[in-house]
Amino acid sequence: MAGGRELLTFFLLLVLHVQCLQGAKILxxxxxxxxxxxxxxEVSxxxxxxxxxxxxxxxIGDGTLPGYKLPSTPYLVSxxxxxxxxxxxxxxxxxxYQKEFFMGKGGIQALFDLMSVLANQCQASMNQTDILNFLKQEKFDIAVIDGFNPCTFLVSEKLGIPYIAIFPGIFANSMAIGLPSPPSYVxxxxxxxxxxxxxxxxxxxxxxxxxxxxxxxxxEAIFSTIFERHFPTDSRPSLFDLYQNAELWIYNVDFSIEFARPLLPNIQYIGGLLAKPANPVSHDLEDFIAESGESGFIVVTLGSMLSTIPIKDLVKEMNSAFANIPQKVIWRYKTSLWPADLKVAPNVRLMDWVTQNDLLGHPKIRLLVTHGGINSVMEAVYHGVPVLGIPLFGDQFDNLVRIKAKLMGEYIPPHEIKSKNFADAIRNIVENKSYKTSAMKQSVILRSHPFPPDQQLVGWVEHIIQSxxxxxxxxxxxxQPWYQQCLLDVILFISGCIIVIIYLLVKVxxxxxxxxxxxxxQKQN
Incomplete structure (x- = not known):
């Protein structure tokens, strides 16, 4: 009987292995x-x-990429x-919120407001019954989802598909997924x-x-209405349940910039998935860069979704600072929205979109001025380029803290930028070779992994499917309930024993x- 079960198990594993080799169906x-x-x-x-x-x-309809032309995809899209x-x-x-971010405001309320917007979007997504029914009938082997947005977990649960969550940055949600995080050093x-x-x-x-x-x-409270509408009371999961039900968590980060910390077997990291060897830039851009001579050039981009700066005074300060440095400047800024009464500095070239990875891999690159998004940070690390950060929102502040701690850059809050201190910061990083040395050191750490990020991604997804x-x-x-995880029952038992022992000792x-x-x-008497 036992031999028959072992044979059946072996057969099932063999079928899964063959299926994975032939290609799994992935949503x-x-x-x-x-x-x-x-x-x-890129994951797809x-x-x-x-x-x-x-x-x-x-x-489609929000979060578009201004100036970016979506290429055709080799995969299907619903x-x-x-x-x-x-x-x-x-x-x-x-x-x-754009203006709030540039004025150094926003904070945690901005996150809650964003989640409220995503919750409203989620309601629309959960109402797409035709698409959801179609996807359910497709019988996918696994879903790979954006772990930042709670709605992707809700949709996966609704479809009944096991899922792998990819978190697009540092370990910001460690509390929610039960990742050990000693506050003494994490x-x-x-x-x-x-x-x-x-x-x-x-x-x-x-x-x-x-x-x-x-x-x-x-x-979780913000998304509670969606839980109530789309899941029956007797089988309604919590958001924490959905997080911990993920077959695997994959983080788009690497310990070339992240601080060393404990991980669990179901937590993996593949930072730098978008960073690749550079392709040649266009001829006209190469001609512009060549004019810089030995001074080289810097790239300025404040995120894929932000093509302008809503505060005109800040634009003036940055433009003035660029006019006072010897480097050429390639600045991602929507040209049609440039202030009409402001003359672009002679060494600056405005572009609606930049191929950032290719520019960072150019031999004449000297500095990346960035908002501190994790993709930009990882590309800078990959190519060994120093960073000057202008953090605006979310994880950007913590990302740039890590860049500074690794000695490969500095950061300035946007509301503190003035022409002189901004130009001085650029000159300091470009001329102080220690920043470049540190950036190259982090690049070696990232590039010398036994397997590149794309191989790790494929390997882990296939491992989950096959197993x-x-x-x-x-x-x-x-x-375990929380009190068992914290050993409160053990602590209470030991404390009780100690109290009883002390009580008995005192009595004795x-x-x-x-x-x-x-x-x-008696002796005295």
């Missing part, structure tokens, strides 16, 4: 545009190019368009701390960890003292 889900789309597009391409049958479920009400709501959110998000903390910083970090739990509960899921990678702690000592004092009195 990728992305409901956020910009850099999130670029990452999930890599899996498709490695023999799998990939389809992306993607909504899309739907958002309604006018949601598009207006998203446009209002993005427009209103900085919480968004603390802007390093792994070297003094007492007050560790105190701050501890409170930040407690606060991150509150933030996650708030985000029938990631249950063997998930720790038992996911099934009192009896001994009483007996001794009684004997003394």
């Amino acid at each position: 990728t889900i992305c409901f956020v545009g910009g850099s999130h789309y670029l990452l999930m597009d 391409r890599v899996l498709q190019d490695n023999g799998h049958d990939v389809r992306m479920f993607y909504q 899309t739907y368009s958002l309604d006018e009400k949601y598009l207006n709501e998203y446009e209002h959110f993005f427009t209103e 900085p919480a998000f968004p603390s802007q701390l390093t792994d070297h903390m003094n007492f007050l910083q560790r105190l701050k970090n501890t409170f930040m960890y407690i606060g991150s739990y509150v933030v996650e509960k708030k985000i 029938g899921g990631g249950g063997h990678l998930r720790p038992y702690s996911y099934q 000592i009192r009896v001994l003292i009483y007996l001794l004092s009684s004997n003394r009195k």
Whole structure:
């Protein structure tokens, strides 16, 4: 009987292995545009190019990439368009908060507002019954989803497809997925701390960890209506359940910039998926770069979704700073929206879109001026390019803290930028060769991995499919109540034992003292 079960198990594993070699059916889900789309597009391409049958479920209408022409995809795409009400709501959110970000405002409320917008979008996604029914009938082997957006988990659960979550940055959600994060040396998000903390910083970090739990509960509350509408009461999961049910978590980060920290078997990292050997730039761009001589050039880009700067005074300060440095400047800025009364500095070239990876791989590159998005940061690390950061929102502050801690760059909040200090910061990084040396060191760390990011991605996805899921990678702690994970029951038991022992010792000592004092009195009498 046992031999028969072993033979059946072997046969099933063999079928799964053969199926994976022939190509699995994989659904990728992305409901956020910009850099999130670029990452999930690359994930989909890599899996498709490695023999799998990939389809992306993607909504169109928000988070577009200004100036970027979407290339044709080798994989299939299922899309739907958002309604006018949601598009207006998203446009209002993005427009209103742009100025806030550049003025150093926004904070945690901006995250909650963004999640509210995504929740409204999610309701529209869950109402796409025709597409959802079609995807369910396709019987995908696995879904690979954007782990930033809670809606991708809800859709995967609704479709009944096991899923792998790809988080597009640093370990910002470690509390939600149950990743061990000792606050003594693992900085919480968004603390802007390093792994070297003094007492007050560790105190701050501890409170930040407690606060991150509150933030996650708030985000879950924002999506609660969708849970109630689309899942029956007796089988309704929580957002924490969906996070921990992921077969695998893959992070778009690398320890060339991230601080060393404990991981679990179901947590993997493949930072630098978008970073590649550079292709030659266009002839006219090469001619512009050649004019720089030995001074070289710098690239300025503040994110895939941000093609302009909404504060005119800041544009003037940056433009003036560029006019006072010897390098050529390639600045991603929508030319039609450039202030009419402001003359572009003679060494600056404005472009609606830049092929950032190719420019960073050019031998004359000297500096990347960036908002600090993780894709830009990883491309800079890959090519060994120093960084000057202008953080605006989300993980960008923490990303740039890591860049500074690794000694490959500096950062300036946008509201503190003036022509002189901005130009001085550029000159300091370009002329101080230690930044370039540190950047090249991090590049060696990233590039010298035994397997490149695309091979790691394919290998882990195929491993999950062949092994029938990631249950063997998930720790038992996911099934334990919180008081057991924190050993509170053990601590209470030990404390109780200690109290009982101390109580008994005190009682014995009192009896001994009483007996001794009684004997003394009898002898005296």
